Amino acid sequence: MDFTDGNALAGPLREIFAVDMTAATSRCAACGHAGPVATLRVYAHAPGLVARCPGCEEVVLRLVRAPDSAWLDLRGAASLRIPL
Amino acid sequence: MTPGFRGRPRSSGPKLPPGQYLTEDFPVLTAGPTPRVPVDRWEFVVTTETGQQHRWSWADLMALPAETPTVDIHCVTKWSKLGTDWVGVSLDTLLSDVETAADFAFVHSYGGYTTNLPLEDLLDGQSWIAYRYDGADLAPEHGGPARLLVPHLYFWKSAKWVRGIQLRLDDEPGFWESAGYHDYGDPWREQRYQGD
Numbered sequence: 001m002d003f004t005d006g007n008a009l010a011g012p013l014r015e016i017f018a019v020d021m022t023a024a025t026s027r028c029a030a031c032g033h034a035g036p037v038a039t040l041r042v043y044a045h046a047p048g049l050v051a052r053c054p055g056c057e058e059v060v061l062r063l064v065r066a067p068d069s070a071w072l073d074l075r076g077a078a079s080l081r082i083p084l
Numbered sequence: 085m086t087p088g089f090r091g092r093p094r095s096s097g098p099k100l101p102p103g104q105y106l107t108e109d110f111p112v113l114t115a116g117p118t119p120r121v122p123v124d125r126w127e128f129v130v131t132t133e134t135g136q137q138h139r140w141s142w143a144d145l146m147a148l149p150a151e152t153p154t155v156d157i158h159c160v161t162k163w164s165k166l167g168t169d170w171v172g173v174s175l176d177t178l179l180s181d182v183e184t185a186a187d188f189a190f191v192h193s194y195g196g197y198t199t200n201l202p203l204e205d206l207l208d209g210q211s212w213i214a215y216r217y218d219g220a221d222l223a224p225e226h227g228g229p230a231r232l233l234v235p236h237l238y239f240w241k242s243a244k245w246v247r248g249i250q251l252r253l254d255d256e257p258g259f260w261e262s263a264g265y266h267d268y269g270d271p272w273r274e275q276r277y278q279g280d
C-alpha cells in the first residue's frame with residue numbers, strides 16, 4: 001500500500017493546531033499575496049468570521065463556531081507557513 | 085398553503101422562533117466590503133438549467149408591479165425584528181415567464197456572496213426582490229439597491245446586493261451553507277447549523 005490512514009496526521013497536526021496562527025503566513029489562493037494571518041481583513045459582524053486578503057479582498061479563511069463544533073474553511077488559502 | 089403547514093400557525097403561537105431575541109434596531113451584518121452598485125449599471129439575471137438567461141435592468145424592475153410586504157425577519161445570530169416594511173417585486177412576477185424544471189435556486193450577489201434554497205421557497209408569495217425599506221430606498225449597508233427578501237428562512241438566505249439566480253436541477257451550497265450553516269435554515273425548527 002502506498003498510503004496509511006489519517007491517524008498518521010495526529011502527531012504532526014497536534015503540533016500545528018496548538019500554536020498562535022496569527023503569526024503564520026497565508027498565501028491567497030486568488031491573487032498569490034502572502035502575508036501574516038494577522039494582516040488579513042476580518043469581518044466579524046457576520047454569522048462567522050470571514051478573513052479577506054488585503055491584496056484582492058477575496059476570502060482567505062472562514063471560521064464558523066457552533067456550540068459543539070467549529071468549521072474552518074481554508075479553500076481561499078493556497079498555503080499556510082507556520083513558524084514552529 | 086395551509087396555515088401552519090410549514091412552521092407556525094398564522095393567528096396564534098409565539099411571535100419569536102426558538103432561541104431568538106427581539107431587537108428594535110436593524111443590525112448590519114456583512115461578510116465583506118459593501119458593494120456600491122449604481123442603478124444605471126445594475127441588472128438582475130435569472131439563468132435556467134438549460135442556460136437560458138432572463139435579464140432585468142433597473143428600469144425594467146421599476147416597471148413591474150410592486151408589492152408592500154410587512155414581515156418578521158430572523159437572523160441566525162439570534163436577533164429578530166418584527167413587522168418590517170418593504171417594497172419589492174415578487175419572485176412570482178419575475179419568474180412567471182421563465183420555463184424551468186429546476187428544483188433549486190443558487191442566488192449570487194454583487195461582491196461575490198452566494199446562498200441556496202429550494203426554488204419552491206421563492207414562489208407562492210414567499211419572496212421578493214426588495215428595493216425600499218421603511219419608507220426609503222434600501223441603503224447599501226442593508227443590501228441596496230436591491231436585495232432578496234425570503235422572510236420565512238433565516239436572514240442569511242435574503243441575499244443583499246442580489247445580482248442573479250441560477251435555477252438548478254441539483255443543490256449547490258452557498259457561502260454560509262458550505263461553512264457549517266444549515267442547508268435550509270428554517271428559524272421555527274432552529275435549523276442553524278448542519279445537522280440541526
Ligand SMILES: [Zn+2]
Nearest residue numbers: 028031053056
Ligand atoms: Zn488575494
